[in-house]
Amino acid sequence: MATTNATISVGSDIMSYPVRINKTMTMKKFQSCHGLEETSGLRTKKFTVTTETVVVEQDEFTSTKACKVYMRNTGSDKAHYFYVAKHASAAAATTDAEVIGKLYGGDWMLIPYLADVNITVASSSTDPVVLEYMVFAE
Amino acid sequence: MATTTASVAISSSDLQPGNRLSINASSTLMQTGLTTGLELMEMGKGKLTEASAADALHESLGTADTANWVYICNNATDDTHYIKVGIHETIIGNLGAGDWMWMPWNMSDGDAEINIEAEPTGATIPYEYAIFKSTYTLPAKT
Numbered sequence: 366m367a368t369t370n371a372t373i374s375v376g377s378d379i380m381s382y383p384v385r386i387n388k389t390m391t392m393k394k395f396q397s398c399h400g401l402e403e404t405s406g407l408r409t410k411k412f413t414v415t416t417e418t419v420v421v422e423q424d425e426f427t428s429t430k431a432c433k434v435y436m437r438n439t440g441s442d443k444a445h446y447f448y449v450a451k452h453a454s455a456a457a458a459t460t461d462a463e464v465i466g467k468l469y470g471g472d473w474m475l476i477p478y479l480a481d482v483n484i485t486v487a488s489s490s491t492d493p494v495v496l497e498y499m500v501f502a503e
Numbered sequence: 504m505a506t507t508t509a510s511v512a513i514s515s516s517d518l519q520p521g522n523r524l525s526i527n528a529s530s531t532l533m534q535t536g537l538t539t540g541l542e543l544m545e546m547g548k549g550k551l552t553e554a555s556a557a558d559a560l561h562e563s564l565g566t567a568d569t570a571n572w573v574y575i576c577n578n579a580t581d582d583t584h585y586i587k588v589g590i591h592e593t594i595i596g597n598l599g600a601g602d603w604m605w606m607p608w609n610m611s612d613g614d615a616e617i618n619i620e621a622e623p624t625g626a627t628i629p630y631e632y633a634i635f636k637s638t639y640t641l642p643a644k645t
Contacts, residue, residue: 367515367517367518368516368517369513369514369518369524370513370514370515371511371512371513371514371603372511372512372513373509373510373511373574373605374509374510374511374512375507375508375510375574375605375633376507376508377505377507377508377544378506378507379505379507379540379541379542379543379544380544384507384544384633386574386633388576388603390601390602390603391601392602393599393600393601393602395585395597396582396585397582398582401518402518404518404519406519407524407526430597431597431599432596433596435511435513435526437528443533443537448609449607451593451595452593463590463591463592463593463611463615464609464611464615465590465595465606465607465608465609466571466572466606466607466608467570467609469533469570471529471530471531472530472532472607473509473511473528473529473530473605474605474606474607475511475513475604475605476588476595476596476604476605476606477588477595477596477597477598477599477602477604478595478596479594479595479596479597481594482593499513499526501518
C-alpha cells in the first residue's frame with residue numbers, strides 16, 4: 366500500500382478578515398482506508414494547436430471510482446489558458462461537452478475523477494503552452 | 504485589489520518505487536485571466552444527508568466562461584462515506600472521507616451548477632466549501 370499525501374493552502378484578503386484554508390489528505394481507494402497504488406506518472410505535453418485533445422483516457426482507468434487528477438498550466442502568461450472538460454470535446458464553453466473550467470498560466474487543479482468519460486483539454490492559443498498532469502488511481 | 508493564492512504540495516515516497524514524488528505548485532487567482540485578482544467569495548460548511556439526493560452547492564449565476572474556483576472538503580471520518588461531486592448532469596468524481604478538491608469552474612452556462620450528493624444509504628456527511636468568483640448575480644427573490 367502506497368501513501369500519497371496532498372496538502373492545499375489557500376490564503377486571501379478578499380474579506381475584511383484573513384481567509385485561510387489548510388488541509389492535507391491521504392489519497393485512498395474507494396470506500397477504503399488503503400492508499401491508492403497506481404499512477405499514470407507525471408506527464409508533460411506541449412500544445413501548439415487549439416484542437417481539443419484527450420489527455421486522460423477513461424479506458425486506462427476503467428471502473429475506478431477513486432481516481433484523482435492533478436493538472437497545471439506551466440506557463441506564466443495569463444492570456445494563455447486550457448479549457449478542461451470531461452468529455453470528448455473541450456473546444457469552447459458552449460459546446461455540449463461538460464466543460465469544467467479554465468487553467469490560466471500558472472493555475473493548477475486537483476479533482477476527484479470518476480473514470481467513466483475521458484478528460485480533454487484545448488489550448489486557447491497556437492503559441493506553445495505546456496500542460497503538466499498526473500492521474501492517481503486505485 | 505484582493506490577492507488570493509492557492510498552493511498544493513503532493514508527495515509520496517512509495518507510490519513510484521525508486522522515484523520519490525514531490526509536486527509543488529502555486530498560483531494567484533485572477534479574474535478571467537486578467538491582472539486583477541478575484542474579489543468575490545463564499546465560504547461555508549454544512550451536513551449533507553444521503554436522503555436529500557443531489558443538492559446544488561452553488562448555482563451558475565455569474566457571467567459564463569469566467570474564472571472561478573471551487574474548494575470542497577469531505578470531513579467524514581467513516582471511510583465508506585463519500586460525496587459525489589458534479590457539474591449539472593456530469594459527475595466529476597467521488598470525494599472520499601477526508602478528501603478535498605480544488606477545481607476551476609467557468610460557469611459555462613446557466614445549467615452548470617455545482618452539485619453534491621452524499622453516499623451511501625444512510626450517510627450524513629459534514630463538508631466545507633469555498634468558492635472564489637469573478638462575477639455573481641444574486642438570485643431573484645421569490
